[in-house]
Amino acid sequence: MKQIGKLLFISYIFLAMSQSAYAQEQTPPIEPESGGIVCEPDVYLSEPDNCQPFGPSAYLTELARLGITIPPRPLPASKPDPSLTQLPYFYFHLDEDYVPIYGAPGEKGPGGQQFPPGFVYVSYIDRVEQNGVYYLMPNGGWIPGKGARVGEISSFQGLVFTSTPKNSFGWAFELLPIMKSPGYNAAQTGRQVMPFEVVTIYNTQIMDNEEWYMIGPDQWLEGRKVARVIVNTNIPQGVTTNRWIDVDLAEQTLAVYENNQLIFATVIASGLEPFWTRPGIFQIFEKKETETMRNNDMTDFYYLDNVPWTMYFDGARALHGAYWRTRFGYPQSHGCINLSVGDSHWLFNWATVGDWVYVHDRTGLTPTDPALYTGGAY
Secondary structure (H helix, E strand, O other): OOOHEEEEHHHHHHHHHHHHHHHHHHOOOOOOOOOEEOOOOOOOOHHHHHHOOOHHHHHHHHHHHHOOOOOOOOOEEOOOOHHHHOOOOEEEOOOOOOOEEEOOOOOOOOOOOOOOOOOOEEEOOOOEOOEEEEEEOOOOOEEEEOOEOOOOOOOOOOOOEEOOOOOOOEEOOOOOEEOOOOOOOOOOOEEEOOOOEEEOOOEEEEEEEEEEEEEEOEEEEHHHHHHEEOOOOOOOOOOOOOOEEEEEEEEEEEEEEOOOEEEEEOOOEOOOOOOOOOEEEEOOOOOEEEEEOOOOOOOOOOOEEEEEEEEEEEEEEEEEEOOOOOOOOOOOOOEEEEHHHHHHHHHHHHHHOOOOOEEEEEOOOOOOOOOHHOOOOO
16 A cells, blocks of 8 residues: 555656646746836826836927917917007098089088098097088098998907017908818817917918818817918018018918017908019118098099007008008008007007018019009008
8 A cells, every 4th residue: 555655646646747748838927127118198298217208298299399288378469558559539431423612501502622532541639510511621621421331340469479489370361260270171170269369370282272270189270361470580681670560461460579589470361363462671761650541643643531559660651550451461441550450559659760560571572663653551
């Protein structure tokens, strides 16, 4: 019996050793540590030493390089004082007809003088109904109510900046759908940008032969319907001081720089063909709180009374308020830089005679021949 027990014990030991060897053959060897650890989700603008910025970190870093933060960083800007939009005048738009000027209300007939047909706005200080409606002009003359009162002057104002933004920005011209990617055939996000809402522009891309603006992650707008300010604090060639007004004809925007900082920006209306606004470097040579702009060309007659906050920089061409405009952002003037009343007032308060005006058109579509820039402007 002892011999049998001994044989069983030896068999058990042999079996256990065999199973242990088999288990070692089937267990893979332990690999040494290699590669890197994935970084915690964050922004890594420089390559970290102790982790790999994959996944969410790569996405956040890509957005950060474009200037996008989550949540979005607001522009370092605010609206100017709303009182700058106020004017001490009332205006009347005359019909495109001969309008007589009388010595007293209630008169009839041709009158002693008259306004010829054209683009005519006069200011008035009183309105009476006496055998018809008549308006008293500041010079004492009365005109019959052949036209329409300017009921509401645009209260639009640009932005005053406390520091230069890191990205370009702009104003939408109209209600715009936000697309998920650039292109007319892209899917819409279901959200919209309101008319003259300010958007930050992080990137641009050409699609369908048009420029598209990235305003957030997977958010794109049609560029030709946005007036963009391309921030550039470098002093333009030819400007000899650290104060200048940048007029971008391609974008229909105006920006003011001082001490290499953007301090103001807005939307404008420049000259429409063939009354372009001439590109070049100019200086403000005269400032007038109010101005009467007119010409004597009966085929293109205009008379604009009490034009506010006028700053001449290129012959008859000036920066000024345009109380007759309700929309800005596209060429429509007779050569001047038209601004809202409030924006022209802000600019007039900032500017001095001798300040530089840099007018440019990166498209090259605006002619530069001086022979094309004679005569009047408004």
